[in-house]
């Protein structure tokens with residue numbers, strides 16, 4: 001028998017592993033219950049397998065990158081900052097490097113190194129890992145008493161951290177169980193929506209571009225009042241349903257109200273050139289290909305797949321001899337390349353989203369400790385909470401900061 005207080009952490013993602021290791025380092029007896037055979041299944045695929053662990057921006061900047069309920073994280077971010085995350089991993093032997101936009105990655109470019117470091121942190125502090133699925137959190141008189149597993153076993157404990165993640169990429173184990181536990185215990189779960197998610201578009205021509213990735217393009221997102229709500233520069237991808245890729249995923253998290261609002265995305269295929277410069281460039285190409293058909297005159301400027309689409313949208317006959325193309329027609333091509341318009345139909349489903357927006361209501365969680373204001377001994381960490389951030393390492397910072405303070409205060 002031991003006198004140590006017992007904690008059960010549900011979920012072996014970044015938030016749960018941080019909470020478990022931190023609580024165990026304070027002398028608590030900690031069991032982490034993970035439904036997968038391995039911990040960190042989602043963490044393993046983050047940042048395309050490279051794991052963008054945090055961002056080097058200042059703490060106020062971290063908060064600005066959490067568009068909903070950022071202020072709830074004030075205490076968590078100041079208690080366990082991005083520098084703390086970096087030091088934490090470097091102390092565990094994971095050297096890091098900084099990339100564009102302050103994004104921090106392991107030098108090795110291996111998410112597996114981050115997962116292994118968290119496993120070492122837990123093992124070093126004697127966290128027990130139990131592979132099983134929690135089915136219910138047990139309480140008596142508004143106080144945690146234990147958990148019941150799907151296989152019928154019950155485990156008693158004084159405290160529980162719910163770190164079950166969101167409801168996106170369910171193949172990683174994030175199937176929304178934590179929302180059900182929280183609701184049963186009297187918590188409010190706000191509406192769950194996809195964020196950082198590919199977009200379906202109305203334009204049928206995107207299908208012809210499936211698989212085409214565009215680098216160095218700019219996008220502008222407009223709402224139905226023609227207000228610019230987002231601009232970005234970088235990489236995007238066409239798919240059979242619409243668009244995806246880094247700039248599109250980031251743009252999606254600015255489109256909050258898809259049911260009430262309609263959105264348009266304008267792609268600038270040549271952001272480095274003004275309309276005048278692009279017109280001159282096309283003029284040069286048209287002189288070079290003066291004897292060819294229009295459809296054969298755009299190859300120097302556009303990827304092969306895009307040429308027939310732009311040609312079609314310009315409504316200039318594809319077999320028109322280039323030397324017969326009028327100035328007005330040429331201008332149409334310029335405007336198209338600078339303003340390729342997409343009408344957004346809807347988000348792709350939650351399962352395909354990088355992040356679940358919505359979750360356990362922040363008013364019902366103490367922001368300084370992550371403890372439930374409803375059930376004694378119940379704590380929350382990570383994506384299960386109603387906070388979600390833009391891309392750039394901010395979501396993992398949320399997992400680490402909330403996991404740390406839950407583990408520290410439990």
Ligand SMILES: Cc1cc2nc3c(=O)[nH]c(=O)nc-3n(C[C@H](O)[C@H](O)[C@H](O)COP(=O)(O)OP(=O)(O)OC[C@H]3O[C@@H](n4cnc5c(N)ncnc54)[C@H](O)[C@@H]3O)c2cc1C
Nearest residue numbers: 011013014015035046047052134165173382383393395396
């Ligand atoms: C493709 C992709 C790439 C991403 N890249 C980045 C990135 O580079 N940088 C970044 O900051 N963020 C990134 N994210 C987001 C980031 O992965 C999440 O914000 C983060 O993993 C959330 O951590 P978590 O611990 O709260 O939940 P998860 O990582 O989802 O972990 C939850 C764990 O709980 C377990 N679990 C659930 N229910 C139960 C139950 N009933 N019993 C037992 N166990 C249970 C699950 O199996 C899972 O292992 C990415 C997400 C995706 C999908």
